[in-house]
Amino acid sequence: MRQDLAIKIEFQVLPKLSAMNTPQNGEWPPHPDRFFQACVATAAETEQDMSVLAALESQPDILASDAVCDKAPLRYVPENFRRSSGYHKGAAQYSPTVLPEKPTVYYIWRNVETELIPNLTAIVGEITHLGRASSMVIASVVDANTINPNLTPLNGAFKSSKMNLRCPYAGRLEELKRAYNAGQRSPQAQYVPYQSIQSMSPNHPWEDLIVLRPPTQLNGVHSTFWCEQIRRIVMSIIEIDIPSIISGHKEDENINHLHVAWNAIPNVGNKYAHGEILGLGCWIPKGIDARSVSMLWRALTKCRLDGQKLEADSSDLKSLRFETWSAESKRWATATPIALDRWPKKHTPIETVITNSILNLGLPAPSKIECNTHSFFNGAIPTFKYKTRNGRRLLTHAIIEWDQPVQGPILIGAERYFGSGLCRPILS
Template sequence: MLTIEMEFLMGRAVLSQWGDRTQAEWPPHPQRLFSALVSAYGELGAQKEHENALRWFESLTAPEIKADLSPALRSTPSYFVPVNDEAMKSDSGRTDFRHVLDRRIRHERFFPAVVPEDPIVVFQWPQVPQLEQHRAPLAELVESLTYIGHSSSPVRACLRDESVTPSLCPADHGEMSLRIPSAGRFDRLMSSHELRRADESIQPPLGRVQSYKRPIASSIFSNDAIVVALEGGPRLGMGSTLPLIQQVRSALLARFGTSVSEVLSGHDSVGDMSRQPHLAIVPLGFVNSPYADGSLKGVAFVLPATADRSSRRQLRAALAKTWKLHLGPLGSINVRYVDPRSQGRLKSLDFSAYVGASDTWASVTPVVLDRHPRDKRPAEAVIATACERIGLPRPVEVGIRSVSTISGAPTVHEFHGRSKQVDNRPRQHTTIRFDRKVHGPVMLGAGRFTGLGLCMPLRIPSR
């Protein structure tokens, strides 16, 4: 991996867009970085090893970028700036004896600037062939960068060893288009430089343009769940989630026998509760419909995304055949494996409804807060931290209430059942909004492995 870190030392960047000098460019385009490296190449004496590194660099794929995508914009009034000193001119045999400052022509110029919250921008290439061959000369070029864009934007730059989580990734269709270097760009810049010696109005060609979009974050849970239907027996509602999931989990462990991994059992080798991501069991109910009644239709078994294939095979084998789940005085329920390829299955058993990308999510079962709210740590902050705990970005807005936004989901007070993980902890329905779309499944809080804190993407229809 190749990672170039660049810090704007003044806390702001003065960069003009290629097609509109009155507008600021942000984030800095990768091609702007390459042009600055070519400039450093000339200042270092145009050495052959630096040229080879630049020719190799221009052939790389489009980089990932980490930058503040919501910077403050500085207003861009026009300034009339005198050009460089000119020699005294003669006009019709007459000499211009005015002061040199009065003879200088003033041209209108703009200095658009952005002020990011984080002045560090990182360009990252995950897969880079022949990196070690060119690392040393490239590092020398990068460390020789003095400014990017206008000379009032001094920078510090270096190669870094650690990778970063990108803010923008190359895409076929994206939110913005950025200029990137491509093969032959070094030669075009050098030839443009020679032409500008005679005519300073000549500009390098636009070059290649690449679409970028924000990456879609995913939780630590796999989006490929194993689903079983609950058929026959007593009719249960979503309020019975906790005791039902406890019964299902106990029956499943009995079907595994003595040989079961930590990712499936949820306990480590000494019998303590696992601190690693493990199997979560969540209810599938008739919700999010005008006719939803909150009745339980099935159960989904969700492994962490890091689970190995053997654990998945073992889980599928334990659930492949229909078996009975005994509920004591209530009777028994048939547990039937649902083939994802089967046609005509209930919509309530489609786990993909809990997976799709969205920037707004709402709880179907209440979130059990894993920290007690305080004045300096309100319930909204506890839920925001719970999102980060499962690998999602911190939400920009969290709402809490006793009633779910999802139709058919019971209120907080209608959920019953006890366990040492959730007893004496506050429970809240929540609606969460992120600054970007994220992938599910989203299960939050202390009860996320036992069916509580299950969220569904909330799609608000456009008017």
């Protein structure tokens, strides 16, 4: 059997990674061969079976944020061994610092033999740094189904790509071993052109998630109420010159412009779930300016419910990660009920109403929709218990299927800006 292998690299400090041919420039994302060599070195140092690393002798897909890689100045540093007894100004060295938006990188190798995964996991877990020893990392194997890569090897001419990354290839492991045994430096790996992965829904509006933990357990039945509360509190904290992207109101009274969607993330999809609210915050639309994001964050961290502040998630709950709600899938299901924007009629059944809502989001038409009073996900609040802002709306849960994978987050219906109609990918 074979399965996809996803490896997560979390930098604990700002990465100091020099580009191979232009050392004054920083390298981002870290080239796959840099990671591969770290695996080989780690396996040797910990006396593990490095032959399993042959399974990684190919070009992985990558998920990495953008980064600023300014040129580093030339510096002279002390040497461990003096070349002469006379004056020496030291070794010339560049030490560029990379400033990524998110200091985490994921590599996804496809169709790895399942029986090799435990040994690969053991090697990965022992990696302490990438490149320089000062670039400390925590490496781990994670669920590949939750990772949505944004870079993939390009099938085409070398010059057609703006990003070329050194990657392992068949025989790379033996090549590195021969160089080590001969006392030589590692030979440079081949460059492979990469391209950005274009989502099936290029006009998808949501770019990120800001979420904080409530001080006490909140009932998911009242999700829309808590979303309204958070919005009201944020607006009262900002008070003056509130950007329309936060308030949802424009001077021309256009209510269809893009703005944040307030959320109450429910606990669903596990055997202990009861639909309680795990996090409160908002979905961030694409194109929002840095000033508005900063304003939002400061206001949310000042919010108080029952006199207690919202707190950052220190336990890294899976349900509060953006990837959990944005991973590509052919099948999606509602975690909170959809509040239909119109009532079904004789010639406009409920499935058609939902399809029209989906099309209005810029998503393709689904191939199948199944409606129910209960969600596919365990613990989700059923429609007959869920409270909405407008009590006259018809509510439904749904399982929605497409012929091709669709990327989230997906928010559907009339009250999608207040926690309703939140969908989650079905990953099996």
